[in-house]
Amino acid sequence: MRTHFIAIGGSAMHNLAIALKDKGYQVTGSDDAIFEPSKSRLEKKGILPEEMGWFPEKITSDIDAVILGMHAHQDNPELAKAKELGLKIYSYPEFLYEQSKNKTRVVIAGSHGKTTITSMILHVLNFHQKDVDYMVGAQLEGFDCMVKLTEDSDFMVLEGDEYLSSPIDLRPKFLLYQPNIALMSGIAWDHINVFTTFDDYIEQFRKFVASITPGGLLVYNEEDAEVVKVVENAENYFRKVPYKTPEYEITNGKVLLKTEMGDIPLSVFGAHNLLNLEGARHICHTLGIMDEDFYDAIMSFKGASKRLEKVEREDKGILYKDFAHAPSKVKAAVKAFCEQFKNEKKYGFLELHTYSSLNPAFLEQYDHAMDGLDEAIVFYSEDALKIKRMEPISPDLIKEKFKNENLKVFTNAQELHAYWDLLDKTQGVYMMMSSGNFGGLDLTK
Template sequence: MKTHFIAIGGSAMHNLAIALKDKGYQVTGSDDAIFEPSRTRLEKKGILPEELGWFPEKITSDLDAVILGMHAHQDNAELAKAKELGLKIYSYPEFLYEQSKNKTRVVIAGSHGKTTITSMILHVLNFHQKDVDYMVGAQLEGFDCMVKLSQENDFMVLEGDEYLSSPIDLRSKFLLYQPNIALMSGIAWDHINVFKTFDDYVDQFRKFVASITPGGILVYNEEDPEVVKVVENAENYFRKIPYKTPEYEITNGKVHLKTEMGDVPLSVFGAHNLLNLEGARHICHTLGIMDEDFYEAIMSFKGASKRLEKVERDDNGTLYKDFAHAPSKVKAAVKAFCEQFKSEKKYGFLELHTYSSLNPVFLEQYDHAMDGLEEAIVFYSEDALKIKRMEPISPDLIKEKFKNQNLKVFTNAAELHAYWNTLDKTQGVYLMMSSGNFGGLDLTK
């Protein structure tokens, strides 16, 4: 099969391109910007474009599929050529469904926790040598590529994102998967640039539940009132399995899960991660993994990339980085950090980086998000606001919306870096929360 990727360099797209190359497909692609690690990984597989840019001549009538990424625009020259030739144009999730429509599809959805839960499931299955197809949005230890597609596997585990499918397909990605087994971890307003109201956002999850195949299974977080409301109001027929935070204790800095089989020591921490673990356990049970086998495997799970991930520093200071940027994720990460490091001085850095997080209306959602930290720092770039064509935001407004007058607010990367360099990283513990990189801050030094 001959496939071409428009915007092959994306974190999700390049993984799919590699998976198809490994499957024996003929793969080509284009992009106007390709960063690491995508660049090196594509080059290693021999599918890195020779030059950056869009080239309509690459779009030929013998292509079996054109896969369109979100990075491309509606007026993309290659997209126009594909339409002109009448080629089949797939979004990323649409193509994944085509590859898995004859398999049992397990879809993990939710505003937060879905990457971690998916990673936990794959870690357990991999530990017990249970082979499945999969797609997950973060790098996971023991896995070379975060997409796997095969002819022979009966199951496919998919991280279900509620964001848009492609520039020409404005459906939420997870609505295309039609799960046989699903999980919903939580609902907290996100992607305000696309879903203008909270109800519009929640409606994507109503549609997701409605897309579960008849007689399917939904594992859901019964501690989230919005999730419960969506589940209770669903009109289609499926089996409902609720889950909640399990009992645990922290002894000498180590989290122990309390189970009928005794205490299970874990390498992750935070109540939200224990909740994620319980959801993963229920999904694994539906896939034939007994609890004893689940606990045996989960003890060695160290977390998904950039989800309370410990950074190895030259000075051996204690520093964790987390992808947290949405308010619910920030609050969960801060709460976990404060619970884990009760006696140490805690520094928390948050970069406001996304369209939603830089929207003055949406900032209300961050109220008290940084409470519990001895030193709380918020950074956003005034230059980024200009690039995104957004209105300026004052540091005083940030303090007001966070309901924290003790916040240190930086709007210039150089000033943030200067402050960072004054801190002795061997004193206290540090939590760095961003989907960006704090203006190029090196967290290892």
């Protein structure tokens, strides 16, 4: 089968391209810019485009499938050529469904926790040498690629994202998967640039639950009121399995999970991660993993990439980075950090740089998000606001919305870096929350 990727360099797209190459497909692609690690990984597989740009001449009638990434625009010349030739054009999730439509699909959804839960499930299955197809949004220890597609596996585990599928398919990705088994971890308003009201955002999860195949199974977080409402109001038939935060304690800085089999030491911390773990346990149980085997495997799970991930520093300072940028994720990460390091001076840095986080109407969602930290720092770039054609935001407004008068606010990367350089990283503990890089800050030095 011959496939062509428009915007092959994306974090999800390049992994799918590699998975199809490994499956024996003929793979080509284009992009106007490709960065690391996508560039090296595509080059290693021999599918890195020879030059950057869009080339309609690459689109020929013998292509079986064109896969369109979100990075491309609606007026992309290669897309126009594919339409002209009448080729089959897939979004990323649509193509994943085609690859898995004869398998049992396990879809992990939620505003927060879905990457970690999916990662936990895959870690446990890999530990016990249970082969499944999968797609996950973070690099995992022991996995070469974030996507695996085979002809043999009966199961596919999918991280279900609620963001849009492609420039020409504005449905949330998770609505295309039609799960046989699903999990919903939580609902907290996000992607305000697409879902302009909270109810519009919740509606996508109602549709997700409605897309569960008849007689399927939904594992859901019973501690989340919005999730419970969606589940209770669902009209389609499926089995419902609730889960909640399990009992645990922190002893000498080590998290111990309380179970019928005794205390299980964990390598991750935070109540939200214990909640994620419990959801993963239920899903693994449906896949034939008994609790004893689950706990045996989960002890060695160190977390998904950039999810409370410890950074090895030259000075041996204690620093964690977290992908958190949405309000619910920030609050969960801060709570976990403060609980884990009760007796240390705690520094928390948050970068605001998405359309949602820089929208004054959305900033109210961050109220008290940084409470509990000894030093709380928020950074956003005035230049980024200009690039996004958004109105200026004053530091005073940030403090007001966060309801934190002691908040330090930086709007210039150089000033932030100067402040950072003055801190003795061997004193106290640090957490850096962003899906960006704080204007190029090197966290290892």
